[in-house]
């Protein structure tokens with residue numbers, strides 16, 4: 093009996109052994125298969141990554157488009173676009189820092205602003221510019237193409253405006269005494285209209301309205317055909333939704349352009365921009381800078397000097413930029429002077445809306461295109477505009 097039991101036990105042990113061996117072998121095969129599959133997959137993934145890297149390198153300027161439609165550049169991309177931020181590429185220097193001309197790998201010309209950390213303006217402005225310009229689109233506003241934020245280095249990339257800032261063309265020698273401007277009357281009127289449309293868009297077509305806060309001739313940029321776009325929203329403030337509402341803020345802006353109530357109280361409204369616009373209109377009319385300490389007493393501050401003359405027909409002729417002599421009709425000059433006078437008046441509420449300014453300038457620009465350069469009052473079939481003056485009448 094004991095012999096039969098031993099044989100049974102041995103048989104069972106044999107079966108268990110076989111099962112163990114089979115299970116072990118199956119596990120080994122499964123492990124081997126799993127490992128092979130893992131190797132196959134990881135090989136495939138690394139090949140894909142290699143290919144991706146290769147194509148990134150091929151197009152050095154791969155630009156990641158963010159949700160807000162702006163491109164995000166690496167510092168390296170902008171470094172190579174501007175020839176290593178070389179001196180010959182410098183096209184300007186403002187409160188934000190140096191401005192460089194650059195060419196992207198797709199051949200597009202751009203202006204690259206490199207934030208100067210020692211500059212008076214800073215990160216807040218960078219964020220403001222990016223945030224605002226990503227949602228504002230108008231043919232009369234300078235387009236922001238993208239930006240780069242690389243640790244401390246902040247850069248803004250704009251469309252390139254071949255003729256730079258308006259002030260360079262109004263004052264070729266650096267200030268009013270530096271030589272005659274080559275900008276003719278027709279071009280100046282068109283620039284005035286296009287810049288007005290830029291502000292009109294900010295004030296009246298955006299909700300809540302946007303106050304530029306640093307509107308001036310150097311922030312009006314000109315393309316290769318001298319078409320104008322308004323630039324620099326770094327100082328912009330989103331205005332109050334309420335009619336007549338204002339935003340309280342520390343006084344910024346540029347000397348000579350700041351509205352008196354804003355300078356005194358810090359209360360900022362869209363009418364502060366209208367004042368600054370009036371100063372630019374005066375620059376276009378007179379060819380004089382807003383503040384010129386080299387001028388004789390009483391003539392240093394453009395607004396104070398020009399204002400009493402703007403509403404007197406005889407005196408308007410005296411303040412006009414001599415470089416434009418013979419290019420404008422008296423009627424047009426008087427009318428533009430009247431618009432400027434309304435924009436720069438000290439009482440903010442009486443200043444016009446930018447929409448009124450645009451409406452008043454449109455017929456002048458159209459009229460000018462369809463007539464010869466020199467006209468007289470009597471030959472002009474006057475058009476009425478919101479701020480319009482009748483031919484020959486002095487303004488009030």
Ligand SMILES: Nc1ncnc2c1ncn2[C@@H]1O[C@H](COP(=O)(O)OP(=O)(O)OP(=O)(O)O)[C@@H](O)[C@H]1O
Nearest residue numbers: 184185186187188191203250251252253256257310
């Ligand atoms: N997009 C652009 N295309 C061509 N030139 C430009 C462009 N942006 C700026 N510039 C040039 O760089 C100059 C300096 O511009 P920037 O805006 O930095 O300073 P600013 O307008 O003089 O002063 P602020 O910093 O107060 O605006 C301009 O006057 C213009 O000549």
Ligand SMILES: [Mg+2]
Nearest residue numbers: 186310311324
């Ligand atoms: Mg500027």
